[in-house]
Amino acid sequence: MAIQAPAARPANPRFSSGPCTKIPGFSLDMLSDAPLGRSHRAAIGKSKLKEAIETTREILGVPAEYRIGIVPASDTGAVEMALWSLLGARPATMVAWESFGAGWVTDVVKQLKIEAETKTAEYGEIVDFDTVDFNTDVVFTWNGTTSGVRVPNGDAIPADREGLTICDATSAAFAMELPWDKLDVTTFSWQKVLGGEGGHGVLILSPRAVERLESYAPAWPLPKIFRMTKGGKLIEGIFKGETINTPSMLCVEDYLVSLNWAKSVGGLKGLVARATANAKTIWDFCDAKPWIANLATDPATASTTSVCLKFTDERIKDGAVFAKAVAKRLETEGVALDVGAYRDAPAGLRIWCGSTVEQADVEALLPWIEYAFEAAIAAQA
Numbered sequence: 001m002a003i004q005a006p007a008a009r010p011a012n013p014r015f016s017s018g019p020c021t022k023i024p025g026f027s028l029d030m031l032s033d034a035p036l037g038r039s040h041r042a043a044i045g046k047s048k049l050k051e052a053i054e055t056t057r058e059i060l061g062v063p064a065e066y067r068i069g070i071v072p073a074s075d076t077g078a079v080e081m082a083l084w085s086l087l088g089a090r091p092a093t094m095v096a097w098e099s100f101g102a103g104w105v106t107d108v109v110k111q112l113k114i115e116a117e118t119k120t121a122e123y124g125e126i127v128d129f130d131t132v133d134f135n136t137d138v139v140f141t142w143n144g145t146t147s148g149v150r151v152p153n154g155d156a157i158p159a160d161r162e163g164l165t166i167c168d169a170t171s172a173a174f175a176m177e178l179p180w181d182k183l184d185v186t187t188f189s190w191q192k193v194l195g196g197e198g199g200h201g202v203l204i205l206s207p208r209a210v211e212r213l214e215s216y217a218p219a220w221p222l223p224k225i226f227r228m229t230k231g232g233k234l235i236e237g238i239f240k241g242e243t244i245n246t247p248s249m250l251c252v253e254d255y256l257v258s259l260n261w262a263k264s265v266g267g268l269k270g271l272v273a274r275a276t277a278n279a280k281t282i283w284d285f286c287d288a289k290p291w292i293a294n295l296a297t298d299p300a301t302a303s304t305t306s307v308c309l310k311f312t313d314e315r316i317k318d319g320a321v322f323a324k325a326v327a328k329r330l331e332t333e334g335v336a337l338d339v340g341a342y343r344d345a346p347a348g349l350r351i352w353c354g355s356t357v358e359q360a361d362v363e364a365l366l367p368w369i370e371y372a373f374e375a376a377i378a379a380q381a
């Protein structure tokens with residue numbers, strides 16, 4: 001029997017996990033207020049950067065005493081700025097369960113050569129946070145973008161910890177609740193949940209992180225783009241929009257437009273609800289189909305943004321070849337772009353469900369996944 005292609009297609013096939021799809025209805029005309037060709041140090045530039053910081057604080061509910069800075073080199077820049085500036089004062093614990101967390105382990109253990117305990121889990125699993133010593137500095141990722149496994153909540157992090165918690169929250173911020181009292185350093189980039197642009201990172205520091213910056217000088221040299229202190233004092237300007245080097249005012253405008261859209265859908269609550277509904281649509285599909293499953297083994301840790309799926313049908317001969325064929329067919333049909341699993345992750349699909357994705361598009365995609373799956377099974381024979 002010939003396999004029938006579904007009748008309807010997603011209106012928007014962009015399910016990439018970064019850069020993620022722009023806000024619904026986006027057009028470049030929305031950026032016409034960008035102060036192009038003006039200095040970012042002029043009043044107009046500074047006011048845009050300050051607005052970006054203040055609106056970030058408002059939507060994410062970041063406490064007033066926490067600093068928020070816009071920094072170079074996207075999320076990676078923000079994380080590495082924190083690692084290079086803060087670590088070394090006490091032992092560290094590196095917690096990793098997928099590729100990006102593993103990258104931070106390399107930074108700390110191989111490059112900085114800091115005394116660190118490394119705790120890892122396989123793709124689909126998570127490290128038991130109850131076994132982590134929070135009197136060390138702990139580095140972890142809130143949502144593992146390449147495995148679709150996230151920290152369920154901050155309950156395991158003690159309020160009276162002696163170490164700092166350094167959290168890469170790039171695929172969580174704006175789609176998941178983050179417990180600010182448990183996080184000393186939080187980073188993200190604009191290109192993820194809000195569908196912004198790459199290149200700029202956001203670094204959020206608790207008062208304890210600032211205290212560390214002001215009381216500890218690492219033994220290694222710090223390049224200018226990592227330096228947050230001068231003469232042992234925090235450079236406060238960085239956290240008011242006086243960026244270390246030149247940002248793209250076009251990207252800043254784009255971020256402001258995204259933040260305004262975020263407010264229009266109900267702020268953080270609305271954003272979280274959108275991502276959760278999108279992910280649940282896929283979870284329900286997996287529950288109903290015996291041939292596909294969430295890579296996350298525990299539903300409590302299943303990501304609501306980067307939903308990673310594996311094919312479980314016994315007829316599949318070569319898992320990697322099979323998953324690639326499915327992803328390719330989805331792309332060729334124009335129903336899902338960039339949904340192959342990350343290069344280091346187990347074979348499968350990764351479907352971004354963050355807040356800029358429309359639930360109707362996820363719903364329209366699912367029959368196509370079944371169609372592409374059946375076609376790939378037939379092609380094997």
Ligand SMILES: Cc1ncc(COP(=O)(O)O)c(C=O)c1O
Pocket residue numbers: 017018073074075076077100101141143144145146168170171189191198199
């Ligand atoms: C968890 C995580 N950390 C870090 C990064 C790197 O982000 P960027 O390319 O914005 O530096 C990504 C990008 O996908 C990510 O998912």
